[in-house]
Amino acid sequence: MTDGQRTPVIIDCDTGVDDALALLFAVRHPALDVRAITCVAGNTDVDGVVRNTLTVLEQAGAPHIPVARGAERPLIEAPRSARHVHGHDGMADLGLPEPAREPADVDAVTLLRREILASPRPVTLIPTAPLTNIALLLRTHPEVVRNIERIVFMGGAAAVGNATPVAEFNVWHDPEAAAILLTAGVPITMYGLDVFTRVVVPAAEVRRLRASDEPGARLAGELLAHRPAHPDSRPDDPSETAGGLGDAGAVCAVVDPQGLTTHRLPVDVSLAPGPTRGMTIVDRRPRPGESELHEGTREQPLVDVALDVDVERYVKLYLATVEG
Template identity: 40%
Template sequence: MPIPIIIDCDPGHDDAIAILLALAHPEQLDIRGITTVGGNQILDKITDNALKVLSFVNADIPVAKGAAAPLLGKLVTGEVAHGESGMDGPNLPASKFRPVEQGAVEFMLNIIRSSQEKITLVPTAPLTNIALLITAYPEVKDRIEKISLMGGGLSHGNVTATAEFNIYVDPEAARIVFESGIPIVMSGLDVTDKAAIFEDDIVELKRRGPVSVMVGELLDFYSIYGRKMGYVGNALHDPCAIAWLLHPELFQSEQLYVTVETEGKLTRGMTVADRRKKPEYAANTEVLLDVDRQAFIKLIFDALERLDQQQLHSAEGN
């Protein structure tokens, strides 16, 4: 039976690939909805990006707009990496879909309450929507199976020396989520930096079908910032949160207590793990630390091949 999920995202190049990876596996993942939150770009832009991705592959999944800004302060966007649109690169057609009328919190609440099975949340963005949900309606925590999130990093950050982007944008929300008692699987920089796709892989994608070509164009642009920052290869951060749901055996992990620093001048947004032999608190997070990169990239390629074939069959049918 497929796992019922809600994807909470801010597309974003790697968010788009995470959505496509989930869409390619309906036998394993039942996407009940997608919510958006200000992050990689402002809310209207990233919501439009989510709808464009869904429209490109003709996936009519309901999308609800969420928080435009973090719980405190102003939004810091990822425009430097993701461009003016938030998903620069391919020239995607305008979406044929529109967001639902409900806001993200009400939308998630209704899905969780009406579902016979517990819902798994997959946030690949700042955790503002999730924090607002569980703060306003704490009773839903018992109806959430787990949270498989992309965010944080134990050894390093990418916005600052200590803070990863999704956590840095809204550390107060992240702290609420990590301390919520809901089981968490954390795909942080410790693993996502190892889930890299290289130039020859991107070249191969652009020889394939329409969805693969679109992803190759996404990665062409997304690679520019990575090269500026000294990276070899392109880390596919957000797809790790989906890939773990599909094939957890691809990853190595450790059970740890994790929380988020919200006050330190040099450490605001840092995910702090207690790795002492006798930690003060019980583990609340499965922290992913390593990945079988080749198997992970094959998973991405196979998923895109599925979507390519669907596109071609749809075109032939018309």
């Protein structure tokens, strides 16, 4: 398969455990041309994200891919990490060696602009992190929109949140950035918590990956074991541990969009202080309500919101790709 037949993608991440799973898949799938990876604070601090990203690429045996350091904090809020989920180093505290690879000598926004405009075919952006870098790109270099095919982002929820009862972590971490993304003027797919939590690799497959002699597959197994599908699973007992793919499902959706059931719906982001801040307000009503009838309607971005997923299909796709 030539580069002209592969889908050019750029991943914007906060590598963490499930971002690492996404990277392992992306660099090994023959249909994807990973042109760049940009890093942002989220699961851990941005320097840790850069280190983790370079480490994953080395463990995967990936070819040279430029990796750039991006925003170290949200547009307005202070940074708030998720080390309690991803480990102190953001990578399950596996004790992986320091990477020999070096990041690019440009910042994330510069790299994003360069690679998007240089691509011979429109690029698909896959943000699996808080959307700060993407918002800065869109506001600083709006001309990139002409060469963006689609944005498939992991974030948001139509139902229940995780950072708060109603807000998902990536959007909650930088709600203003998410609001900017929604007005990008390109097709957008929201791979949110409604499908994110459902794609789970069975325990037997996790055990097999952990026993692999191939470093990338073995790393995928160790990372999956750190992401138990059920709160009462014990990562120290490999016989029990089934692992959630998390962010990697968003990359699977780029390769195989038919595995998702999406509905094109108006989506807004709550920016007001208080318990709803960071909530993605997904309007699933079949008709306008009293608010619109009395106060009029306002234009809202339409987003392809993922509401169902073929779990077995994406698990098989992931395993076949990572084990290669």
